[in-house]
Every structure is written in C-alpha cells, then in structure tokens.
Amino acid sequence: MTRKLYTKPDVNTVSSLLTNIKSIGANSLLVTMFALFTMIASTMPARAELIDLSESEPVTQVPTNNVSWVKMPRFRIEPHCINTMSNGTKLNILLDVSVDKQGKITDVKIKKSSGSSCLDRSAIQQVKYGQMKPFMTKGKAVRARFSLPIRYVVP
Structure with a gap:
C-alpha cells in the first residue's frame, strides 16, 4: 500500500x-x-474649565417713552388675520422687547395677547424688522428691555 x-x-x-x-x-x-x-x-x-455663559452685564428696564427708533416698524394688520373680525374692532397687544448694545432687537415676547394668535405673530415679526437707537446709561451703551403697547383697529 x-x-x-x-x-x-x-x-x-x-x-x-x-x-x-x-x-x-x-x-x-x-x-x-x-x-x-x-x-x-x-x-x-x-x-x-468652567465657562460662565451668562451675561455679566444686567439688562436695563427702560420706560416706553424713552424708546427711540432708527427704523420704525410698520404696524399693520395682515388681511388674513382679520377674516372673522368686524370693522372697528380694537385689539391691544403688549410686547416685551429686548435690545442689545448696538440697538438691534434681539428678542420679542408677548406679555399680553390680543386674543388673535395670527395678529400676535404678525406683531412680533413687524417689531423684529425695526432698529433702535442704542440705550445709553452714563454715556455707555447698555442692553435694554422695554414694554411696547400696540393698538390695532380693524378697518
């Protein structure tokens, strides 16, 4: 084998x-x-390393009569917001507006609604298109916040 x-x-x-x-x-x-x-x-x-992301500088509350616009927003009622409202209806909204040191509007919140969410959203957008003069305290530009009342009358 x-x-x-x-x-x-x-x-x-x-x-x-x-x-x-x-x-x-x-x-x-x-x-x-x-x-x-x-x-x-x-x-x-x-x-x-811990980093402090909070703003060290406080926000100054400014009275509404001290507000000065560089570019004033156009406050108008959008037609699609008033379909169900009758002529002459008055709607008030109160907004809380925050402004940085350069006068740029950084935040807009609703303090008191008009009752129409469409109109509230429209008012916020219209205010954001505005530009403020910087707010000054002791000759220095500061961040500021103010209340902005708006009254709309349905045509």
Missing part, C-alpha cells in the same frame, strides 16, 4: 482561508487599539 505524504489543496480553499485570516487580523487590531486607547484615557486626568 502506498501512502501520499503530500496532497495539493484546492485553490479556492486556500484563498478563502487567507481572506478569513486577514479579517480576523484586522478585527484583532481594532480591538487592541480600542483597548489601548481606553487604558490611556482612563489613566490621564481630565482637564475641564
């Missing part, structure tokens, strides 16, 4: 074996790098 000492393997078997070995090697390398990174990160002390 003769015995073969060497058998030539199939080419497809060899290539699939090499592909599997390569993928196992890549995965092992990734796992090893992740473990190394984790060990290094856990041994280094964390460095953090």
